[in-house]
Amino acid sequence: GAGVSQSPRYKVAKRGQDVALRCDPISGHVSLFWYQQALGQGPEFLTYFQNEAQLDKSGLPSDRFFAERPEGSVSTLKIQRTQQEDSAVYLCASSSWTGAYEQYFGPGTRLTVT
Amino acid sequence: LAKTTQPISMxxxxxxxxxxxxxxxxxxxxxxxxxxxxxxxxxxxFIIQGYKTKVTNEVASLFIPADRKSSTLSLPRVSLSDTAVYYCLVGPQGNTGNQFYFGTGTSLTVIP
Structure with missing residues (x-):
């Protein structure tokens, strides 16, 4: 079956613009995660959903970051008033109910803020 | 949150x-x-997951000693395509998010 997909794959935004990054998880996976990965670093946790409920958003770096998963499937990560420090790869992952540690990652969206 | 330490490169x-x-x-x-x-x-x-002793799948083995304070990922007969970064994560089973600490990982380079 299809894996996790993310769109767009690449996004260039001018500082101050708002962006929206989309994640389509594996069908039937109830858990969905967002990570931010800076160049040369490991992924850093941003937020986590179980179905439509956002159970943990402790990793979101500021109130400019907002994530939603209204129907428990597709998720959107929105960044308002982008700053240069937001430039990174944003990874989405999904997992089944009982296998939270076996996560399936998408290819990521590379965001460049100029 | 259990932090992990790995070699930077190999x-x-x-x-x-x-x-x-x-x-x-x-x-x-x-x-x-x-x-x-x-x-x-x-x-x-995802490569492999274990709790104790030894776990093996089609691509790797994971060795965990009795005290569980370390673990070793073993890749048999590596090929050039195994050049990648490898991350070790430690945390409980269950649906929580902030326990997924990847760290900087180990960058493995396979030389022909």
Missing amino acids: DSYEGQEVNITCSHNNIATNDYITWYQQFPSQGPR
């Missing part, structure tokens, strides 16, 4: 067995050990 010749060790001195009783592999421009890929 080199190996093609066809050799590679062992990457991860230290996790503060591992908790209900923590599992999970390894991921990441190629450039891709998301991490």
Whole structure:
């Protein structure tokens, strides 16, 4: 079956613009995660959903970051008033109910803020 | 949250067995050990997970000593395509998010 997909794959935004990054998880996976990965670093946790409920958003770096998963499937990560420090790869992952540690990652969206 | 320590980088010749060790001195009783592999421009890929002793699948083995304060990922007969970054994660089973600490990983380079 299809894996996790993310769109767009690449996004260039001018500082101050708002962006929206989309994640389509594996069908039937109830858990969905967002990570931010800076160049040369490991992924850093941003937020986590179980179905439509956002159970943990402790990793979101500021109130400019907002994530939603209204129907428990597709998720959107929105960044308002982008700053240069937001430039990174944003990874989405999904997992089944009982296998939270076996996560399936998408290819990521590379965001460049100029 | 159990932090992990791994070597920053390793080199190996093609066809050799590679062992990457991860230290996790503060591992908790209900923590599992999970390894991921990441190629450039891709998301991490699950390799293997274990709790104690030895786990083996079609691509790797995971060795965990009795005290569980470290673990070793073993890749048999590596090929050039195994050049990647390998991450060790420690945390409980269950649906929580902030326990997924990847760290900087180990960059493995396989030399022909």
